[in-house]
Amino acid sequence: MRLTLRAQAILLGYPSAELQANISEIREALTSEKALPRAAIRRLEPLLARLETQDLLDAQADYSELFDRSRALSLHLFEHVHGESRERGQAMIDLGQQYIDHGYLLETQEMPDFIPVFLEFVSCLRPAEAREMLGEPAHVFAALEQRLTERGSDYASVLSALLALAAHRPDAVALEELQKNAPSDDPARIDDEWEEKPVTFTEPHEMGGPTGIVAKIRAARKAKVSARTRTEG
Numbered sequence: 001m002r003l004t005l006r007a008q009a010i011l012l013g014y015p016s017a018e019l020q021a022n023i024s025e026i027r028e029a030l031t032s033e034k035a036l037p038r039a040a041i042r043r044l045e046p047l048l049a050r051l052e053t054q055d056l057l058d059a060q061a062d063y064s065e066l067f068d069r070s071r072a073l074s075l076h077l078f079e080h081v082h083g084e085s086r087e088r089g090q091a092m093i094d095l096g097q098q099y100i101d102h103g104y105l106l107e108t109q110e111m112p113d114f115i116p117v118f119l120e121f122v123s124c125l126r127p128a129e130a131r132e133m134l135g136e137p138a139h140v141f142a143a144l145e146q147r148l149t150e151r152g153s154d155y156a157s158v159l160s161a162l163l164a165l166a167a168h169r170p171d172a173v174a175l176e177e178l179q180k181n182a183p184s185d186d187p188a189r190i191d192d193e194w195e196e197k198p199v200t201f202t203e204p205h206e207m208g209g210p211t212g213i214v215a216k217i218r219a220a221r222k223a224k225v226s227a228r229t230r231t232e233g
Contacts (some may be wrong), residue, residue: 003029005123009116012197015059023052047154055067072182073146077113080140135168142170
């Protein structure tokens, strides 16, 4: 599950030349770990194929048009839950403290609720705990999946994959409330200065802070092999 979660985190990040060059690594991670149903993996393929072959500037423009210019498609969890209320700041602090309490140091300028950051953290947890953690914002994932599907975006497949991995179905009432109160896409309120930074977590006793797409996938694979060796021993 660790490989699969990191693959989803990478796919939701800003497209880069490194991403394009290593789509095959992501495919291998998804198929080898088998954490997702085959249907979910097949649904991801159009996104993988496009990111692998599309002109990089076009891929980046498409990403920015979706996620940077639409508050309804924000990749920040608390944008959907708390909007601009005071509760958002406290929720951010609480989530950051959760990372610290689990022994992980966040090495990025992104906010703790940025979904790729959140997924990086969840990938460090044991599978049962990871599924529980994914289940908490499942209604946000479901809302985003619906909105992306309505826009005909292949990024909807990533949110669908996260829902498949979560331990709980989205809360129907919470999802209805999110859809009812979808944030406005008023351009005057969009921050065009958002900038995605490399996301890494360091865990002194295990991970050592891998960086880069291939490093993250391979570090996760190495940890999985080590855990299997200890179990067999």
